[in-house]
Amino acid sequence: MNRKTFLNELRKELKFYKKINTEEIIYYYDEMIQDAVDEGQDESLFIKNLGSIDSIIANIIKDEDFIKDVKTSNKNSLTNIIGGTVKVISWIGYYFSLFVLTIVYASIFLSGLGLIFQAGVYFIVDEVTTMDQWVLIGMILMGIGIAMIGYALLANIYKTNNSIRLFIIRKTKQIYRKKGERNNE
Amino acid sequence: MDIQLKKGLLDLMVLASIKYEDSYGYKIVQDISQILDISESTLYPILKRLEKQKLVNTYNTTYNSRIRKYYQINKNGLEKLKQSIDDFDEINRMYMYIKR
DSSP states (O other): OOHHHHHHHHHHHHTTOTTSOHHHHHHHHHHHHHHHHHTTOOHHHHHHHTOOHHHHHHHHHTOHHHHHHHHHHOOOHHHHHHHHHHHHHHHHHHHHHHHHHHHHHHHHHHHHHHHHHHHHHHHHHSOOOHHHHHHHHHHHHHHHHHHHHHHHHHHHHHHSHHHHHHHHHHHHHHHHHHHHHHHHO | OOHHHHHHHHHHHHHHHTSSSOEEHHHHHHHHHTTSOOOHHHHHHHHHHHHHTTSEEEEEEEETTEEEEEEEEOHHHHHHHHHHHHHHHHHHHHHHHHHO
8 A cells, every 4th residue: 555545544534533633643644654765664564564544543542631532522412412322322333243243154154064064974874875975075075164264254253353343433423424414404 | 561551651752762852753663663662553642642741842844845743852841751760769669679
């Protein structure tokens, strides 16, 4: 990713956090990247090492001072209520999607195991012909493949759960903003 | 290490990095990286915090026909660093007591 693309993407994501001074952060990273390039670093490698945009935003958000700022600057009680609702809905959405994804991935994993088990049972219980044996071996291999896919997805979900959370929060805010705009019209 | 403790120490590290000369984001990361691992995204909230606590002043200069933001330690910042050294003496005494 080059500097322009990175900054554009960062700006696009920061737009969803009203309390963050987007331009200041853009300036900060713009200067940082240009300084790195001037010092002879590879632009795209440097940007890659900055981490994902989600993790950059997470770093800014998790800073306590920032959160304190948001709390004190929310003098409008209506904003507070809506802010609270967005938060609650975001969290429900987050845990719900985590739950659904876990179930879906777990069932993929289990169906893989099921296929292996079924083929195994046929092998043992039935008198199978050579032709059938090849079909059953195929089934077992497919079962292993499916189970591995399910396992990988399951393992991955907890690695990426921070991005999922940010994504859901962003989407909920987006929906609320659109709703607010419609009400204002 | 305790997060709060580390956070406080990182603030001091950044202050110390501009103790003798004004510096800018990239250089601060490079300087501190020689001692501990600090990422660009960790530095941003620290600089912001120091600025808000009025421990540093900032100014912009033109470099290579672009703007670069410099951070300069002020009287409050220097006072804070001095205070931290006294704190460390106290912490050290506590440490020696714990360790004995």
